[in-house]
Amino acid sequence: MRAACCEATVLRHEVIADDIRLLRVLWPDRDHAPHAGQFFTLRAWGADEAPFLSRPISVHKWEPETQTVEFLYQVIGEGTHKLAALKEGDSFQLTGPMGNGFDVESLTKTYKKFAVVGGGIGTAPMYQVARELAAAGCKPDVFFGFRDKPYCMEEYRSIANLVKVSTDTGAVGFHGFVTQLYDPADYDAVLVCGPTVMMKNAARLCAEKHTPCFVSLEKKMACGIGACLGCTCETKSGEGKSVCKNGPVFDATEVF
Amino acid sequence: MADLKTNLLGFSMNSPIIGASGTVGYGVEYEELADFSKIGGISGKGLTLHGQYGNKGERLWETPSGLINSIGLQNPGVQHFIDVELNEMLELKQKYGTVAIANLGGHSEEEYVEGAAMLSESGVDIVELNISCPNVKVGGMAYGVKAEAAGEVVRMVRDACKKPLMVKLSPQAENIPEMCKAVEAAGADAISLTNTFQACAIDLEKRKPVFNNIFAGLSGPAVRPIALRMVWQAVGAVNIPVVGLGGIATGRDALEFIMAGATAVQVGAANFANPRAMETIAEEMAAWMDAHGVKTLEEIRGCARNAE
Numbered sequence: 201m202r203a204a205c206c207e208a209t210v211l212r213h214e215v216i217a218d219d220i221r222l223l224r225v226l227w228p229d230r231d232h233a234p235h236a237g238q239f240f241t242l243r244a245w246g247a248d249e250a251p252f253l254s255r256p257i258s259v260h261k262w263e264p265e266t267q268t269v270e271f272l273y274q275v276i277g278e279g280t281h282k283l284a285a286l287k288e289g290d291s292f293q294l295t296g297p298m299g300n301g302f303d304v305e306s307l308t309k310t311y312k313k314f315a316v317v318g319g320g321i322g323t324a325p326m327y328q329v330a331r332e333l334a335a336a337g338c339k340p341d342v343f344f345g346f347r348d349k350p351y352c353m354e355e356y357r358s359i360a361n362l363v364k365v366s367t368d369t370g371a372v373g374f375h376g377f378v379t380q381l382y383d384p385a386d387y388d389a390v391l392v393c394g395p396t397v398m399m400k401n402a403a404r405l406c407a408e409k410h411t412p413c414f415v416s417l418e419k420k421m422a423c424g425i426g427a428c429l430g431c432t433c434e435t436k437s438g439e440g441k442s443v444c445k446n447g448p449v450f451d452a453t454e455v456f
Numbered sequence: 457m458a459d460l461k462t463n464l465l466g467f468s469m470n471s472p473i474i475g476a477s478g479t480v481g482y483g484v485e486y487e488e489l490a491d492f493s494k495i496g497g498i499s500g501k502g503l504t505l506h507g508q509y510g511n512k513g514e515r516l517w518e519t520p521s522g523l524i525n526s527i528g529l530q531n532p533g534v535q536h537f538i539d540v541e542l543n544e545m546l547e548l549k550q551k552y553g554t555v556a557i558a559n560l561g562g563h564s565e566e567e568y569v570e571g572a573a574m575l576s577e578s579g580v581d582i583v584e585l586n587i588s589c590p591n592v593k594v595g596g597m598a599y600g601v602k603a604e605a606a607g608e609v610v611r612m613v614r615d616a617c618k619k620p621l622m623v624k625l626s627p628q629a630e631n632i633p634e635m636c637k638a639v640e641a642a643g644a645d646a647i648s649l650t651n652t653f654q655a656c657a658i659d660l661e662k663r664k665p666v667f668n669n670i671f672a673g674l675s676g677p678a679v680r681p682i683a684l685r686m687v688w689q690a691v692g693a694v695n696i697p698v699v700g701l702g703g704i705a706t707g708r709d710a711l712e713f714i715m716a717g718a719t720a721v722q723v724g725a726a727n728f729a730n731p732r733a734m735e736t737i738a739e740e741m742a743a744w745m746d747a748h749g750v751k752t753l754e755e756i757r758g759c760a761r762n763a764e
Contacts, residue, residue, distance in 0.1 A: 202488035205731045247729040248705060252518045252676060254729070295489070295731055420516045422523065422728040425489070427481030429501070429530045430516040432509075440509045440530055445485075 203425055204232040208294035210286050211268060216351050220321070221284055222260070223271045225294065232297060234259045234269060236304055236328040237393075237416055237449045240296030241424045242271070244283050253422050254295065255279040256444070258325035258393075260352075272324040272352055298424045299448050302391060302414065304332040311388035311412070314340035316360070317402055319378055319394025320347065325416060326393055327355065334359035341387070345378025345398065377401070384411035392416070392452070403452035413452035419443040458745030459752050460738055462496055464697060464720050465620040465645050467555045467581055469496030471738040472714065472753060476701050476724030477502050477559035477584065477624070478527065482541040483548045489731040494738040496720060497555030498545060500537070502586050504561050505571040507533025513668035517657045522676030522703070523725050524655050526667040529561050534571045538578045546579050559624070561586040565609050572617040583619045585610065585644075588626030588651035600626030600651070607638035614643030622699065625649040625690070627679075632686050633693035640694040647690055648699040648722060650683045676725040677703040684712055691717030691758065705733065707740020714741075717758035 212224040227234075234240070241254035261270040275284045286292060307314075314333055318326040323344050333340045341362040344350065348369045356363045364381045365373035374381060378398065384390055384406040392402045393416040406413035419431035426445030433443050435454050441447065460471035474497040480486055483498035510530025517524040532541065537558065545556040558580040562568035568585070575583050587609060588600035599609045610623055621643065627650040629635040636647055652673025657666040666672075683702020690698045700718035704710050705726040713721045726733040750756055 202485075203731075205489050243729070247726065247733065248521075248677065250518075250520060252521070252523050252725070252729060253516075293730070420514075422516055422525075422725075423479070423481075423485070423731075425481070425485045425731075427485040427501075428479055428516075428525070428728065429510060429527050430525060432515065432527075432530060434509070434512070438509065 203296045203298050204229040205293065205295040207291045210288055210290045210292070212288060213286055216272070217349060219275045220351050221273055221275060222352070223273065223283070223286065225269055225271070227267050227269045227294065230267065233264055234262050234297035235301050236332045237301030237325050238297040238299045239424075239448065240269070240271070240294050240298065242283055243293040244286050244290070251277075251279045253279075254293065254424075255283065256298070256421055256424055258416070259297065260324045260327050261331070262328055272321070272327070274321040295424065299444055300446065302329050302332075302416070302449050304329070304336055307389060308333065308336040308338045312338055313386070313388045314338055315382050315384070315387040315390045316340040316342045317344075317378060317382070317390060317392040317394070319345045319398040322394030322416070323352070326391070327352065329391055330356060330359045341382065343378050343381040345394065346372070379405055383409070384413070385409040387411055389414065399452070400456050403456040406452065414449055415452045415455065416448045417443045417450060417455065418448065458742040458750060460742055462720050462753060464496070464555070464699070465582060465622070467497070469555055469720065470494060470553050471496045471741075472720035473710070473734045473738050474499055474555075474557065474699065474720055474722045475727065475734060476722035477586065479724040479727050482545050483554060484544045486727070486731060487548065491732070491735040492548060492552035492554055494735040495552070495554050497557055497581075498548065499557040499559050499584050499722065500541060500545060501531055502529045502559045502561045503531045503534050503537050503571065504529055504563065505534050505567040507531055507536060511668060514666050517666050517672070519655075519657070519674065519676075520678060522674050522678035523728065524657055524667075524672045524674045525652065526669055526672035528669075534560070534574050538574060542578055542580060549581075555581045557582045557584050557622070559584045559586050565612055568609055569612050569616045572613040576617040576619050580619060582622055583617055584622045584624050584648060585613055586624045586651070588624050588628070601628055601630055603629070603631065603634045603638035606635055607642040610639050610642035610644055620645045622646040622648050624651055626651045627653050627682065627686055632689045636690045636693040640696050644696060646697040646699060646719070647694060648701060649690055650679070650686050650702045653679050653682070675703065677705050679703045680709060684716060687713055687718055688716045691761070704737065705729070707737050707744055710737050710741055711744060711756070714753055714757050715760040717761055719757070
């Protein structure tokens with residue numbers, strides 16, 4: 201199933217923290233439903249306005265009953281600042297769903313005990329991941345790392361066995377790295393999204409314990425559908441793969 | 457209702473809109489996003505004989521009204537294209553009538569000739585010879601600067617390739633009219649221009665160039681008026697069809713190129729801002745024509761030159 205391009209309507213837009221927003225929108229295309237780990241490109245400005253490219257943002261939550269999708273994102277540059285100005289009732293260009301995402305159906309056939317690991321805004325897609333795992337009868341253990349203050353943690357209670365948090369500053373939870381919160385040996389598979397350095401660490405620790413590890417990568421992208429080859433990442437075999445189309449989720453041994 | 461049907465090198469196209477090489481994959485990527493019945497053709501991602509990974513490091517950089525790219529001709533190679541991607545392009549053609557154009561780059565004259573000879577035996581409609589990629593260090597661009605070198609490689613490819621041959625020129629050419637004449641004399645059936653403009657960006661935090669190759673290719677509306685000037689010059693210099701491209705994002709933009717004398721136009725970077733850009737441009741062209749009582753593109757093609 202390929203992506204669709206629609207005018208989506210803002211249902212709610214919440215300030216979660218200084219630079220964190222939760223955008224809830226009505227996705228009108230019933231034929232293109234997203235799943236965990238996929239993303240959309242968002243454009244709340246004209247085709248002739250800056251920034252030139254639309255912004256790829258992962259699905260935080262998808263509700264098929266109401267056709268609503270939620271995006272949890274960080275306001276960083278020009279594009280996300282323009283997104284942050286969206287108000288309830290506004291409509292904007294939404295294209296997707298894109299990418300392979302986490303194939304929860306196939307993952308839960310092979311593995312039963314999952315660790316879901318997120319770092320910073322990389323926790324955003326892991327909510328839908330945990331929801332789908334729980335729905336498939338495999339409630340995961342959730343381990344999230346933040347710089348200082350955690351956000352959007354409340355809703356994990358019903359879909360996770362266990363939730364542990366680390367912070368760089370020690371303000372909340374464990375004072376240290378998120379990868380110190382769990383032992384990969386305790387899990388059948390570890391699913392990770394966060395800063396590259398954190399994902400590399402998670403992948404290395406998993407490899408040491410022979411635990412399969414799946415990571416969700418991030419790259420600048422122009423088309424989002426594998427056409428422009430702007431987001432190519434080099435795999436271990438030297439082959440180039442598109443983060444947008446072949447990923448963003450990869451077996452960690454393939455890319456790190 | 458205005459008729460956008462366009463004849464390019466004997467192929468009857470739905471519209472003068474062609475997806476520009478490097479921005480639309482091999483077409484199928486956009487199949488569900490865009491209305492292909494309004495698109496004239498697809499120029500596939502630039503090929504090299506053996507295929508290659510492309511450039512390492514940063515590949516995309518946004519600029520005002522534009523995008524600098526340093527992809528570096530990442531592609532699966534000519535044989536893989538013929539075995540796999542071309543079939544997808546031909547399926548699209550069967551479904552929607554989009555003409556299948558293979559874009560061929562190279563690192564040496566031998567590579568160009570061998571790739572062209574292989575494509576000559578394939579089901580591709582038109583070969584677009586890319587002598588203008590700014591993102592590969594050896595070859596490509598080298599042929600795009602000097603008219604003599606361009607003429608030489610076009611002549612060799614012409615001898616090896618029975619397919620209609622469209623030569624894609626670089627805006628870095630020393631002299632656009634001379635380049636166009638050399639390429640026409642060497643046997644090109646059509647000319648497309650322009651490829652991206654050699655550009656540069658510096659990352660202030662890292663205090664070094666953004667791109668590993670330092671220079672990369674700028675496209676998007678930022679280059680459009682310059683590209684239009686070059687298309688104007690090309691139309692004046694040769695008798696073969698000229699396909700114009702460079703920052704076309706609206707129907708009005710496309711009509712400017714048509715009025716400058718372009719037979720067809722290509723749409724590239726605009727597809728990134730709006731995945732439906734190609735069909736939108738076709739619709740906007742038709743709407744303008746309807747509003748002005750223009751029934752076919754023939755009525756206005758090159759009309760701006762009458763004042764010359």
